[in-house]
Amino acid sequence: MTETAKDQDAGQAAANIAALSGEAEAGKPSRSLRPLLALKRYVLRYKGILFAAGLALLLSAVATLVLPLAVRRMIDIGFSGADPILIDEYFITLVGVGLVLAVSSAARFYYVNWLGERVVTDIRADVFSHLLRLSPQFYELTHSGEVLSRLTGDTTQVKSAMSTSVSLALRNIVMLLGALVMMFVTSLKLSMLVLVAIPIIVLPLVAFGRSVRALSREAQDRLGQASAYANESLGQVRVLQAFVHEDAARGRFDADVESAFDAALARNRSRAVLTAVAIFLVFASVVAILWYGAQDVMSGQMSGGQLGQFVLYAVLAAASLGQLSEVWGEVSQASGAAERLGELLEVEPVIVSPADPIPLPTPPKGEIAFDDVSFAYPLRREAPALHDIAFAIKPGERVAIVGPSGAGKTTIFSLLLRFYDVDRGAVRVDGVNVAQADLTELRSRFALVPQEPALFSDSVAENIAYGLKDVPQAEIEAVAKAAFAHDFIEALPEGYATTLGEGGLRLSAGQRQRIAIARALLRKAPILLLDEATSALDSESEILVQRAFDKVMEGRTTLVIAHRLSTVVQADRILVIEDGRLVEQGTHQSLISAGGTYARLAELQFATDAAE
Numbered sequence: 001m002t003e004t005a006k007d008q009d010a011g012q013a014a015a016n017i018a019a020l021s022g023e024a025e026a027g028k029p030s031r032s033l034r035p036l037l038a039l040k041r042y043v044l045r046y047k048g049i050l051f052a053a054g055l056a057l058l059l060s061a062v063a064t065l066v067l068p069l070a071v072r073r074m075i076d077i078g079f080s081g082a083d084p085i086l087i088d089e090y091f092i093t094l095v096g097v098g099l100v101l102a103v104s105s106a107a108r109f110y111y112v113n114w115l116g117e118r119v120v121t122d123i124r125a126d127v128f129s130h131l132l133r134l135s136p137q138f139y140e141l142t143h144s145g146e147v148l149s150r151l152t153g154d155t156t157q158v159k160s161a162m163s164t165s166v167s168l169a170l171r172n173i174v175m176l177l178g179a180l181v182m183m184f185v186t187s188l189k190l191s192m193l194v195l196v197a198i199p200i201i202v203l204p205l206v207a208f209g210r211s212v213r214a215l216s217r218e219a220q221d222r223l224g225q226a227s228a229y230a231n232e233s234l235g236q237v238r239v240l241q242a243f244v245h246e247d248a249a250r251g252r253f254d255a256d257v258e259s260a261f262d263a264a265l266a267r268n269r270s271r272a273v274l275t276a277v278a279i280f281l282v283f284a285s286v287v288a289i290l291w292y293g294a295q296d297v298m299s300g301q302m303s304g305g306q307l308g309q310f311v312l313y314a315v316l317a318a319a320s321l322g323q324l325s326e327v328w329g330e331v332s333q334a335s336g337a338a339e340r341l342g343e344l345l346e347v348e349p350v351i352v353s354p355a356d357p358i359p360l361p362t363p364p365k366g367e368i369a370f371d372d373v374s375f376a377y378p379l380r381r382e383a384p385a386l387h388d389i390a391f392a393i394k395p396g397e398r399v400a401i402v403g404p405s406g407a408g409k410t411t412i413f414s415l416l417l418r419f420y421d422v423d424r425g426a427v428r429v430d431g432v433n434v435a436q437a438d439l440t441e442l443r444s445r446f447a448l449v450p451q452e453p454a455l456f457s458d459s460v461a462e463n464i465a466y467g468l469k470d471v472p473q474a475e476i477e478a479v480a481k482a483a484f485a486h487d488f489i490e491a492l493p494e495g496y497a498t499t500l501g502e503g504g505l506r507l508s509a510g511q512r513q514r515i516a517i518a519r520a521l522l523r524k525a526p527i528l529l530l531d532e533a534t535s536a537l538d539s540e541s542e543i544l545v546q547r548a549f550d551k552v553m554e555g556r557t558t559l560v561i562a563h564r565l566s567t568v569v570q571a572d573r574i575l576v577i578e579d580g581r582l583v584e585q586g587t588h589q590s591l592i593s594a595g596g597t598y599a600r601l602a603e604l605q606f607a608t609d610a611a612e
């Protein structure tokens with residue numbers, strides 16, 4: 001990829017993400033309910049249920065619309081004539097209509113809710129699976145708490161709207177249309193009057209609905225900020241408490257939720273006004289039309305039953321309209337949520353497998369090469385992290401990378417795992433350019449032991465087997481033994497079934513590392529990427545961890561970011577990185593004799609090690 005193309009890519013990603021954070025959209029007038037329509041591909045997966053819901057909807061509407069007809073006949077014929085049998089039949093039919101109404105309403109409620117729950121479950125799964133594919137760049141620009149609020153808050157909002165509000169809205173739309181048609185059938189003249197009234201009622205509702213939608217988006221964004229902050233603070237609560245940062249954190253969170261409250265209040269104010277306006281307009285119009293109709297009955301142009309029927313239809317139409325105005329706010333709120341989910345799903349991962357990947361050779365060799373690689377992080381294009389790095393590592397070689405903090409050591413790992421694409425040159429694994437290999441295949445060739453090993457809220461066994469399926473317990477125990485972790489694991493309250501991570505048991509730094517080493521051992525990957533912990537372990541742990549490291553390096557190509565003298569001394573070769581450049585390479589002895597950067601670094605960095 002050329003540099004300009006890459007810049008454009010980064011620009012596009014940044015634009016998507018800016019849109020995500022809500023800044024780009026906040027000022028724009030909102031666009032109708034179109035985002036909700038985007039959910040149709042989810043809804044259409046369940047055509048049978050959709051059909052059942054539609055049928056129930058129609059049936060319940062028809063059953064309701066039959067009622068005014070019966071009332072008219074009763075007024076005009078039943079009460080004036082004296083045919084008691086006819087009246088009895090009417091009433092029996094009415095009970096039947098009531099039954100249809102009851103059953104179809106229940107069915108509508110059930111099926112529409114079913115759809116709502118189902119669709120949101122599918123969306124949640126899709127959004128999470130999409131998030132897992134996004135490149136590190138996305139998470140550098142977007143707060144994970146913000147993304148979480150999308151995943152939970154927005155989907156919940158869509159769900160509540162899909163199940164209750166959409167159900168109500170649909171029913172009322174059908175009722176409104178049906179009642180309007182029946183009004184025309186009953187009295188053309190009065191209906192024309194209503195036609196004049198409708199725009200007066202509907203237009204303000206639509207306008208208000210839009211403002212509610214923009215406001216609800218703002219409220220959600222502010223809440224997203226607050227929960228992102230809470231997430232971060234609670235995740236680091238020990239540090240927070242150690243630095244007595246509680247008051248400041250509380251102040252900041254309070255300010256965030258208060259501003260979310262203000263935004264919600266503004267939204268509610270709009271909704272309240274919306275409701276009041278709707279009720280009054282509808283009420284006033286009905287009274288006006290009724291007055292007009294009463295004149296017609298008095299002058300004999302219309303029967304009493306006819307007016308009664310018309311009024312009932314008008315009341316039905318008005319009630320539907322009133323309910324619509326109430327749920328409209330919620331539906332447009334959900335539309336805002338759907339829009340944000342849609343944006344999230346549209347963010348394309350920057351790093352993807354090529355359409356036609358070059359297969360990596362099997363059996364794996366464990367060869368690594370950097371061919372004149374230059375690279376700048378997307379957020380720091382102006383300050384490249386690596387310049388013209390060139391080296392090759394043979395299968396089974398043990399190579400230590402040393403260099404001052406910020407030199408670019410971790411960046412080399414990130415490029416090997418293809419978390420980013422290089423700007424110039426190529427990174428090759430087993431002779432294949434990583435950009436041309438399948439991502440899963442590529443990453444499966446590496447076992448990573450990070451400086452701060454990550455533990456997940458799972459059992460010890462699952463933490464060791466992380467990323468692999470159906471690993472037999474015996475194998476897990478074997479690697480734990482090899483990593484000198486078996487004994488301390490056995491001593492845990494529930495042994496290998498003990499839950500770790502957040503909400504679980506905490507392990508010491510040395511224990512965490514040995515779990516991470518066991519994890520790496522289990523992967524049987526040909527290349528080991530090891531980021532040595534800088535934190536000092538007590539000497540017993542240190543010895544155990546060191547022996548575990550030796551074990552995991554056996555028979556693999558190893559690239560280790562070294563912080564300990566013992567590691568560099570044992571390495572076949574040392575790469576010295578400084579300011580993103582490879583300044584020297586060789587063995588410990590040769591580099592010390594050369595008296596260059598390494599000799600200086602070794603004196604400073606490993607002085608304490610050497611003293612010990």
Ligand SMILES: Nc1ncnc2c1ncn2[C@@H]1O[C@H](COP(=O)(O)OP(=O)(O)OP(=O)(O)O)[C@@H](O)[C@H]1O
Binds near residue numbers: 403406409
């Ligand atoms: N995601 C990022 N976005 C922008 N710049 C970054 C990013 N990660 C690292 N950098 C910068 O790139 C340079 C190299 O960082 P790198 O993490 O590779 O250093 P390192 O040698 O591993 O340092 P240390 O030993 O302290 O971990 C640093 O100047 C760092 O600030």
